[in-house]
Amino acid sequence: MENTKIYFAPLEGITIYSYRNLHHKYFSGGISAYYTPFLAIHKHHAFKKRDIREILPQNNPGMEDLIIPQIMAGKAEDILWGVNELKDRGFKKINLNVGCPVATVVSKNKGSGMLKDVHELDNVLSDVFGSKTMDDVEFSVKTRIGIEDPEEFYKILPVYNKFPLSKLIIHPRVRKQMYQGKPHMDIFKWACENSKNKLCYNGDICSVEDYEKFRKDYPEVSEIMIGRGLIANPALAREINGGERLKSEEIKGFMEEMFENYHNEIPGDIQIMHKMKELWVYVGKNFVDKSGETADAYIHKICVSKSLPEYRNAVRTLYKECDIR
Ligand SMILES: Cc1cc2nc3c(=O)[nH]c(=O)nc-3n(C[C@H](O)[C@H](O)[C@H](O)COP(=O)(O)O)c2cc1C
Structure with missing residues (x-):
């Protein structure tokens, strides 16, 4: 093959x-x-x-x-x-x-x-x-x-x-x-x-x-x-290709740097959050909470955040309370 x-x-x-x-x-x-x-x-x-x-x-x-x-x-x-x-x-x-x-x-x-x-x-x-x-x-x-x-x-x-x-x-x-x-x-x-x-x-x-x-x-x-x-x-x-599985530090680094990129390119917090939320809907599927359940509730919190502090807080909570599947 x-x-x-x-x-x-x-x-x-x-x-x-x-x-x-x-x-x-x-x-x-x-x-x-x-x-x-x-x-x-x-x-x-x-x-x-x-x-x-x-x-x-x-x-x-x-x-x-x-x-x-x-x-x-x-x-x-x-x-x-x-x-x-x-x-x-x-x-x-x-x-x-x-x-x-x-x-x-x-x-x-x-x-x-x-x-x-x-x-x-x-x-x-x-x-x-x-x-x-x-x-x-x-x-x-x-x-x-x-x-x-x-x-x-x-x-x-x-x-x-x-x-x-x-x-x-x-x-x-x-x-x-x-x-x-x-x-x-x-x-x-x-x-x-x-x-x-x-x-x-x-x-x-x-x-x-x-x-x-x-x-x-x-x-x-x-x-x-x-x-x-x-x-x-x-x-x-x-x-x-038989390589390592996704690690949580990797996705964390990736998403944080993506945020910085958007921050440099897109004017307006709402627009930056919109782009990040679009990614989180997909990326969130990798996470599970402490009892092994999906992290949907955490991703939902990220997606409904209305300000940057609220967004950052929701992301911090996800990293603290969930892990990669
Ligand atoms: C948000 C979004 C944007 C897309 N933009 C394009 C595009 O610009 N050009 C294209 O050929 N397909 C586009 N597609 C289709 C994807 O390239 C792909 O064909 C589709 O998502 C099915 O493959 P997947 O199941 O691996 O995602 C888009 C799909 C989505 C969901």
């Missing part, structure tokens, strides 16, 4: 550069690449300032080779503009978002909205791959399996099969599910048997056990992308 490659999934607003830098500093082992949250391409051909910050070399020190930018656009000319722009900035691997389920994105035929009409998807990819721009770039797609019905993928995969993707990352949910319900593993299995492109699996790998079960069921798939599982346990890739 080939060694597994683990990629950190893009999570808009969460896996931003300051998060990725810190993750690399504390938990570097085991991640083969970090995909950036999507860089939106506007019709006047520009990236947002906020998005450009994600890919600047000075914001990714020592990680330049680990960063794969993801773009979001629904039209071939916009995708090609993005590819060119990123190539000019030195990137050789680029990913296209065909999964975002958010209504405002889907309504513009971007993200998973590109799956609404397979003929149009085919046209867009034909125009993209017909361009010389693509000659020296590794272009991958991160896709859902449909809009409403998982069986839509029976028509979508043959379209992807026409093009030389560097890999096809499949999150086997339909748009309607958002991030709920179960991934459709029957469809993923069918994709394994029928894809002409190399596949990478994404979805609900949250523990070493989930990973081992996946590898046992799909020994031929050696690339996995993990999102929420890594946010909850930033040491998950290390653990999967």
Whole structure:
């Protein structure tokens, strides 16, 4: 069985550069690449300032080779503009978002909205791959399996099969599910048997056990992308690779430094707390109280704190009265 490659999934607003830098500093082992949250391409051909910050070399020190930018656009000319722009900035691997389920994105035929009409998807990819721009770039797609019905993928995969993707990352949910319900593993299995492109699996790998079960069921798939599982346990890739389990001092150091980073970047205590609370909802799942019960009540206290002193107090109480599972 080939060694597994683990990629950190893009999570808009969460896996931003300051998060990725810190993750690399504390938990570097085991991640083969970090995909950036999507860089939106506007019709006047520009990236947002906020998005450009994600890919600047000075914001990714020592990680330049680990960063794969993801773009979001629904039209071939916009995708090609993005590819060119990123190539000019030195990137050789680029990913296209065909999964975002958010209504405002889907309504513009971007993200998973590109799956609404397979003929149009085919046209867009034909125009993209017909361009010389693509000659020296590794272009991958991160896709859902449909809009409403998982069986839509029976028509979508043959379209992807026409093009030389560097890999096809499949999150086997339909748009309607958002991030709920179960991934459709029957469809993923069918994709394994029928894809002409190399596949990478994404979805609900949250523990070493989930990973081992996946590898046992799909020994031929050696690339996995993990999102929420890594946010909850930033040491998950290390653990999967047989390394040490997450330690409480590590997560404490990581969360404190993340707070400092946000403090330096974001004006306003409420906004900083909002970002930290977003992380705590995931990270809190690692903690148990003295009697071995979940730390939900402690995380709830953190999440309802209204001022920095209240927030700090709730975090201190968690560290004092709970430990890593
Ligand atoms: C808050 C949030 C933000 C996300 N942002 C992106 C994004 O920018 N680009 C993308 O391709 N997927 C995005 N996703 C989807 C994840 O990359 C991933 O496909 C999904 O969470 C399923 O994988 P997981 O179960 O390992 O988390 C996002 C998911 C969440 C929950």
